[in-house]
Amino acid sequence: MAHSRSPYGARRLAIACFALLLVALFLLPTQIQGLLQYLDGPVGYVVRVPLEAIASIDAGIVDRWERYVALQGVQEENQQLRKEIEWLRGQHSQLRESVAATERLTDLLQFKQQALPTMVAAQVIGRDATNRYRAIVLNKGESDGIKPDMGVVTPAGVVGRVVxxxxxxxxxxxxxxxSNAIAGLIQRTRDEGVVEGTQQGLAHMKYIPLLSTVRDGDRVVTSG
Structure with missing residues (x-):
């Protein structure tokens, strides 16, 4: 008695055979795959189509892998560049501090050569903790000859007075x-006035004669 084969079973068999063919072709050496691509006729067509698909998949995998490797290399290079940039920034900051310190020392040495013998060099060791006054604390006092109402100056100009x-x-x-006020003199015009502090942390000069020709950039000196 003959058994009829269902279309569903035949389709499953065809799919299984095609899958086995793909696996076999995929496992073949590259040289043999290249030779099979030149086969003519129905067999060549059947073989060539899956080979082209396999070659396309293989090329895609290789391309993606190369891109991944390249991307990883770029990320590592970027991280290294970031580290080098941070290091250079640190070196730049240190260099700027060194240059600023050298300039300050140079100014102090020049100022010391021009200063009067009675002047005393001092360092700032603190500030007013209450913030009620704009004041600083120096490391020199009565034992060094410092007295109230003495003036304090730097190479840049007047700082204030000892209180x-x-x-x-x-x-x-x-x-x-x-709350601070000292006598001032406009060096170019010889006009006198009073230099006072402001709430904004600046200093301004008032009581200047109305006919004064004072202008921006004039130097103000004091004997205080």
Missing amino acids: KTTGASSVVLLVTDP
Whole structure:
């Protein structure tokens, strides 16, 4: 008695055979795959189509892998560049600090050569903790000959005046404090006035004669 084969079973068999063919072709050496691509006729067509598909898949895998490797290389290079940039920034900051320190020392040496013998060099060791006054604390006091109402200057100009002293320190009220006022002289015009601090932390000169020809950039000096 003959058995009829269902179309579904035949389709499954065809799919299985095609899958086995793909696996076999995929496992073939590359040289043999290249030779099979030149086969003519129905067999050549059947073989060539899956080979082309396999070659396309293989090329895609290789391309994606190369891109992945290249991307990984770029990421590592970027990380290395970021580290080098951070290191260079640190070196640049240190260099700027060194240059600024050298300039300050040069100015101080020149200022010391021009200063009067009675001047005393001091360092800032603190500031007003209450923030009620714009004041600084110096590391020189009564034992160094410092007295209240003495003027404090730097190579850049007037800083303020001493308002309080101890044996080893002194408090200086800055010229920018609103409660501070010192006599000033416009060097070019010889006009006199009073230099006072402002709430904004600046200093301004008032009581200048109405007919004064003062202009921007004029230097103001004081004997305070």
